[in-house]
Amino acid sequence: MINYFTAMLERNLFMMTAHLSQTDARLGLLCQWIEQTLGSVTRVSAISGDASFRRYFRFVLNSGQRVIGVDAPPEYEDVQAFVKVQQLLKSLDVRVPDLYAGDVMQGFLALEDLGDATLFSVLSEDNVHHWYELALRMAATMASARPDQALPPYDVTLLDREMQLFIDWLLERHLELRLSCREKNWLYDHFERLKQIIAVQTVGLVHRDFHARNLMVVDHKTLATIDFQDAVIGPVTYDLVSLIKDCYVQWPQTLRDRWCDAFREQLKAKGVTVPSQEEFLYWTDTMGIQRHLKAAGIFARLWHRDGKPGYLKDIPRTLSYIEQAGARHDAWRTLGEWVQDVVQPRLAEVQEQS
Known part of the structure; x- marks a missing residue:
């Protein structure tokens, strides 16, 4: 999730490279590679990174063309996955950044x-319907795609690993909650039920981080998506949840329900098998619990x-979605109440102390 709001650090390329060769060898190599591959560079701008080991830089070429240079250390990141998914999304006419080299x-x-x-930077109550309509499309x-190229499945192993982040990093590391074996087993029982509901959902291509910070407004009229390298084949509700239950911005539940139904109708129109409106809403809320457990754990790990x-x-905000799902569905009521009564108060205490 790239944040494009960082002060420009424009410098002469020669001076920049000379300095970076001493303080940041990889950025120096990236500068040289851009020059060798695309031509002379006149300015370099640092762009803050995302929640990964990737870093991003804006290069202005001598021709005036602007290029985003990505530094993805091979020991931590796989640029081949990005290239593969980028080509796949372009074949679906999904707007993504062109790949120059x-x-x-x-x-x-x-x-x-x-x-x-x-x-995220342009959203308001006045325009959210317009932009979310485009994003839902x-x-x-x-979600309706059946790509020929193999993508990893969103399987039980991945789901388990993601939900474990909630226990390891949020509960035990950040909140210093020492869970008993009984408490852990209670949580794992809920994890199993989540996986059971997720397993019956129709599957399609899942971006896996489809939210307002990973959508770019292009030419004031269209949307493009970024940060898609972790795409998988998984539940059709996953990207819907990422968008309408965004961890960084929250909209009224009535709006979210309306968007959920609109998305369901779009899937039906594309020939995707979907259940009743009520069941699809349950699918969506259940998928949301899994995603928000994971996200809360990741946010703690990032710190x-x-x-x-x-x-x-x-x-x-991320945990509040779990509370709301619990208030609406009996199957998740005790989990939602536990988040509300135990996790959120302890989180508030920790944040006050820091």
């Missing part, structure tokens, strides 16, 4: 610069492992 061995990419306007196009505290403030 790539070096798999070094972990470098040169991408189209889509500008500075994330959907994009999500439905992906304790990676030294990135910026996501801690989003944890209460």
Whole structure:
């Protein structure tokens, strides 16, 4: 999830490279690779990274063209996955950044610069319906796809690993809650039930991080998506949840329900098998619980492992979606009440102390 709102650090390329060769060898190599691959560079701008080991930089070429340079260290990131999914999404007419060049061995990419306007940055109560209509269309196009290229499945192993983040990093590391064997088994019982409901859902292409910070407004009229390299084949409700139950912005439940039904109708129109309106809503809320357990754990891990505290403030909002799902569905009531009565108060205490 790229944040394009970072102050420009424009410098002469020669001076920049000379300095970086001493302080940041990989960025120096990226500068050289961009020049060798695309031509002379006149300015370089640092762009803050996302919740990964990737880093992003804006290069202005001598021709005036702007290019986003991606530094993805091969020991941590797989640029081949990005290239594969980028080509797949383009084949579906999903707007994504063009790929100008790539070096798999070094972990470098040169991408189209889509500008500075994330959907998150322009959203308001007045325009959210327009932009979410476009985003839902994009999500439905992906969810209805049956790609020829093999993508990893969103399988039980991945679901388990993601939900375990909630226990390991949020509950035990960040909140310092020492769960008994009985409490852990109670949570694992809920995890099993989540997986059972998720397993019966129709599957399609899942972006896996489809939210307002990963959608770019292009030319004030269209949307493009970024940060799609982790795409899988999985439940059709996953990207819907990522969008309408965004961890970074929250909309009224009545709106979310309306968007949920609109998405269901779009899937039906594309020939995707979907259940009744009520059941599809249950699918969506259930998928949301799994995603928000994972996200809350990741936000805590970003602080304790990676030294990135910026996501801690989003944890209460993320957990609130679990509370809301519990209030609506008997199957998740006790989980929602536990989050409300145990996790949220302890989270507030920890945040007050920090």
